[in-house]
Amino acid sequence: MAAIYDDQNIFARILRGEIPCHKVFENDDAIVIMDAMPQSPGHCLIIPKAPSRNLLDADPAALARLVPLVQKVAQAATVAFEADGINIMQFNEAPAGQTVFHLHIHVIPRRDGVPLKPHTGGMAPAEVLAAGAQKLTAALAAL
Numbered sequence: 001m002a003a004i005y006d007d008q009n010i011f012a013r014i015l016r017g018e019i020p021c022h023k024v025f026e027n028d029d030a031i032v033i034m035d036a037m038p039q040s041p042g043h044c045l046i047i048p049k050a051p052s053r054n055l056l057d058a059d060p061a062a063l064a065r066l067v068p069l070v071q072k073v074a075q076a077a078t079v080a081f082e083a084d085g086i087n088i089m090q091f092n093e094a095p096a097g098q099t100v101f102h103l104h105i106h107v108i109p110r111r112d113g114v115p116l117k118p119h120t121g122g123m124a125p126a127e128v129l130a131a132g133a134q135k136l137t138a139a140l141a142a143l
Contacts (some may be wrong), residue, residue, distance in 0.1 A: 003053055003093070003101070011047050011102035022129040024136045025073070029065045032073055034129040034136075035106065039116040042081035042109040042132055046070055053101045054092040066105070072143060073107050073136075080139035081132075083109035087116075 006012075013019045015031060022034040024044060035043040048066050052058040074086045087108040091098035108116065 005051050005053050005057070006101060007051060009102045010100055011045075011104055012051065015047065015049055022126075022133040024133050025069075025140055027069070029062065030069055032069070032136075032140075034133050036123045036129065037119055037121060038124050038129075038132070039119055040081075040108050040110060040114070042077050042083070042107075042136060044073065044077065044107050044132075044136060046073055046105045046107065048103055052103045054098060054103050055090060056092050058103050070105055070107065072140065076136055076139035076143055077107050077109045079142075080135040081109035082111075084112040085110040 010019060014021045014033065021031075021036075023031060024034065025032040028049070030046055030048045032044055032046050035045050046066065046069055048058070048062050050059055050062040052062070055063070070088060074088060077083060078086055087106065087110055089106040089108065090104070110116075
């Protein structure tokens, strides 16, 4: 039996404006926000507005509109955070590491030789997230 989408998950609540976030970009299909618990400087999330638990139950048309945005955000993050590489991560169900059950894609800038920080649940200071959002927003605008 397939799991049911819960519209009270944190990302659904962010999309409805019930919970604040550090927004980088928004269009009709998705929002890009800074990850509140970044594993590296510039770690952000791309969250589609269409409700789905993850990739397994997402509308293929919504996915088709999402991928070009993921690419653009990855390109901007590479520039903004002087990244040597980029991790694109997406998890499907708890055994695979998914903790928020609304489809989202992580874009994580990487520096050569610098390991990812653990995802411990500790939130980054608001000023760090705001500065990262500003840098990424500027880089997106320049593309």
